[in-house]
Amino acid sequence: MFEVQERIDQFKSAGKRVFVDIDFVSGLSGDEDSVIYLKKSGVDGIITAKLRIFKQAVNVGLNQSLLRFFVLDSRAVDKGIQQIVSNGIRNIEILPGIVAAKIAPKIRAHAPDITIVAAGLIDTAEEIETLKKHVDAVSTSSTTLWSYRW
Incomplete structure (x- = not known):
């Protein structure tokens, strides 16, 4: 989790879209606060196997998220x-x-x-x-x- 913002910034500055696999980031619990944190960090979307988390991402405006x-x-x-x-x-x-x-x-x-x-x-x-x-x-x-x- 401590590297997430640095990596997001690195990929964004290279002109890339950024999707974070929320299920595999240590320190992110997969709750709504984690989704909001990633949105505020500048990700384009999340990737998750959990429908509940996917819906949370879409609800906060991360419409490119992947289930x-x-x-x-x-x-x-x-x-x-x-x-x-x-x-x-x-x-x-x-x-x-x-x-x-x-x-x-x-x-x-x-x-x-x-x-x-x-x-x-x-x-x-x-x-x-x-x-x-x-x-x-x-x-x-x-x-x-x-x-x-x-």
Whole structure:
């Protein structure tokens, strides 16, 4: 938590949009105060697997926030789509991202205007080429892909 503001400022000064994975920042409890703190710190949005925290972020104006969507099996996909539709979710992150090419069309059939980010297990430019036909962005820890032009 002590590095959050410094990192936000660093990325913002480089012209980047900043999203903080609130579920993994030590010291942030995932309550409304934590969400407000991040908004005041200048983030563009948060990433979370928790619907309650996601709704808090949207309520304070972090409308670009992402709700994490875990693709464990067909049942999880069906429940996730139901959650997206019933809660009017506009932005999701699919994990593992490598399966987004298969899952994104199913999601878009129910929520055509949703923004989809694929994240996790994306290691090659070829995978990005396949994914970009189905998603709006990818998130990867593979530093060799950080310079990839969409």
